[in-house]
Amino acid sequence: MAREQGRKLIAQNKKARHDYAIDDTYEAGLVLQGTEVKSLRQGRASLVDGFVDIDRGEAWLHGVHIPEYSQGTWTNHSARRKRKLLLNREEIDKIERRVAEKGLTVVPLSLYFLNGRAKVEIATARGKKTWDKRHTLAERQANREVEQAVGRRLKGMSD
Missing domain, CATH: 1.20.5 (Single alpha-helices involved in coiled-coils or other helix-helix interfaces)
Structure with a gap:
């Protein structure tokens, strides 16, 4: 099978741009299970209730809904489990400092495939x-x- 090229948008959080004033954006990889990737390839996901939490030096994505894969069996994932984000140490430290100092929050803006890999665009934001x-x-x-x-x-x- 040929490898995918370019960017394929899966889901966008339009409500985030309405509810928050966006400061900085970051691109992060996701640690996913096989059935989650298959469900995302079908273009099914919702970022509406999502947020990012930094716990013990690791970034975690909470509240993002990736529905169960329809042909999945006992190997299916839970739809709203927390997912680890893949960011550089400097990026995680910078985000953690900004959230602690200025009272910002971190929200997901979009979920997409970039050259066959699942990525999420996150942003530090202030509530409007x-x-x-x-x-x-x-x-x-x-x-x-x-x-x-x-x-x-x-x-x-x-x-």
């Missing part, structure tokens, strides 16, 4: 208040309206 969320939505709407007006102007249509 409700007014921050409204401000972001208003800003996005204003930018959209400006782009539409510019597009209409370029096409020669009146406002």
Whole structure:
């Protein structure tokens, strides 16, 4: 079988970008069981309730839902088990310091295959208040309206 090339997106956590102000992003590998990989290859996963915890110098991904593989037998995995993240020691230490000092949290943003290997993009993030969320939505709407007006102007249509 030919080896996969490029990036294949499995799941994205759109709610994280809405609920959190993202600071730094990191790419981490995942330690998975065989049935988890097969389930991910079918494009089934949910990152909505996921978070990262650093315990004794190791990063762990909690709350990510990878459903059981449909053709799996007694070897199937549990859907919401914690999974170890593969990061460099410097990255783990940096994340741990930032979370301890500034009161940040670490959330998964996306889950994908990169050249046949499962990867997760994680980010240190600060929770937004409700007014921050409204401000972001208003800003996005204003930018959209400006782009539409510019597009209409370029096409020669009146406002």
